[in-house]
Amino acid sequence: MSVSDAISEALTISPLARAARFDRDAALARNGKDRPSARPTMQAVASGGVQGPRVTYPGAPRSDTTVLPEEVGRLDLIIEQPLYHAGARPARQRFDAQTALVDLEYRKALSAIAVTVRKLFVDLRRAESAARIAQDGADAAQRYYDLVQHLIDAGSARPVDLQTANGQLANAKAGLAEAESGLKLAKLAINQALGRPLNSAVSITFPANESDVYDGQRVPIDEAISTAQDHRPEIVELQIELAAAKSGVTLARLQSQPNLVARGQVTEQTPSAFVHEHYASAMLEIKLPILDNDKTRLDTREAEAHVKRLEALIEQAKSGAVLDIVNAVERIQVAKGRIDAAKVQVAASAAAETATITAYSVGRATAVDVQSASRELKLAKEKQTDANIDLLNAGEEFLQAQGTVPVQIDQIAPLPVVQDRKK
Secondary structure (H helix, E strand, O other): OOHHHHHHHHHHHOHHHHHHHHHHHHHHHHHHOOOOOOOOEEEEEEEEEEOOOOEEEEOOOOOEEEEEOOEEEEEEEEEEEEEEEOOHHHHHHHHHHHHHHHHHHHHHHHHHHHHHHHHHHHHHHHHHHHHHHHHHHHHHHHHHHHHHHHHHHOOOOOOHHHHHHHHHHHHHHHHHHHHHHHHHHHHHHHHHHHOOOOOOOOOOOOOOOHHHOOHHHHOOHHHHHHHHHHHOHHHHHHHHHHHHHHHHHHHHHHOOOOEEEEEEEEEEEOOOOOOOOEEEEEEEEEEOOOOOOOHHHHHHHHHHHHHHHHHHHHHHHHHHHHHHHHHHHHHHHHHHHHHHHHHHHHHHHHHHHHHHHHHHHOOOOOHHHHHHHHHHHHHHHHHHHHHHHHHHHHHHHHHHHHOOOOHHHHHHOOOOOOOOOOO
């Protein structure tokens, strides 16, 4: 299973991915309540009650007309249709920006899942390397133990050396058990992140050379900076918020403009001398705020300040992106240098261990010398592993600094774009 396969699986079946989808659906539903539209509204109002005393008015002979009935009922059906509302276009632009923010949050949630999977793969790679080093150490300790036993049987070594070899073998086996436990836990963590049963088999594939794991390491720094300033989630989020804030400025300025509404009403009610049981009306209403206690000016001033604040934050975020790119590139270079140095050290330590064991077999070195040489070889291998893992982590930081996400995320949640986002 490759990293790409694991990310696809995590984005499809993991509990966190499902939770992110439901959270997005809920956010879209909440956002939809404020969607600007010119659709008509209709409401029915029913009322009833008692009142008194009853009031009548003399009518035809031997009959009175009721003016105030003791029992009344009324049913109103009211329809309103907005005909003109100032700021409809900026309101729609702001709604689009708010929807884009929901999509961006969903994309960020998926990106966090992908980052977790990548890190767990690196952790598993480290655990596999540790287990391999521990196994090599245990095998070497067993060979050394067998050599000491053979030399003692031949009369060329002291029996006390067997105790030293036995202690070295015991430590190597304990280290191997610890490394195997760490490897098991790393596999469990990957299964948990992918939403699999924890006991599922895990087999990962990496390129033979760690420096080829992340193609982003060979991207020119200028291109990486440009990508970061277009794709970093925090920058895109601020740009979307800026688009919404600019629409908010327009809406604040237009809130004192007139609105035109068509209103229709049909009423059924208890009849009386002056009120018919059937009533219908149609009218046009123009609402024009005249005095608003300076609300329009102050709201506009607040909205403009919010725009300036977001512009400043975008400038700061872009500067931070450049710094992150440079730091990641430097870490990559340092890690590559450490890998080259570690390879030399491993080769030298392996040669030294072989020479020491050979010298011990002919009586020119002690058991302590062999133990020291084996320890130096193990440390050299661990340093090489650490350097390789540092390169993987640095490459991951380089991708994250650019805002680069796996192609699977682009397929599920494309990068949201709103009008005038780049302005």
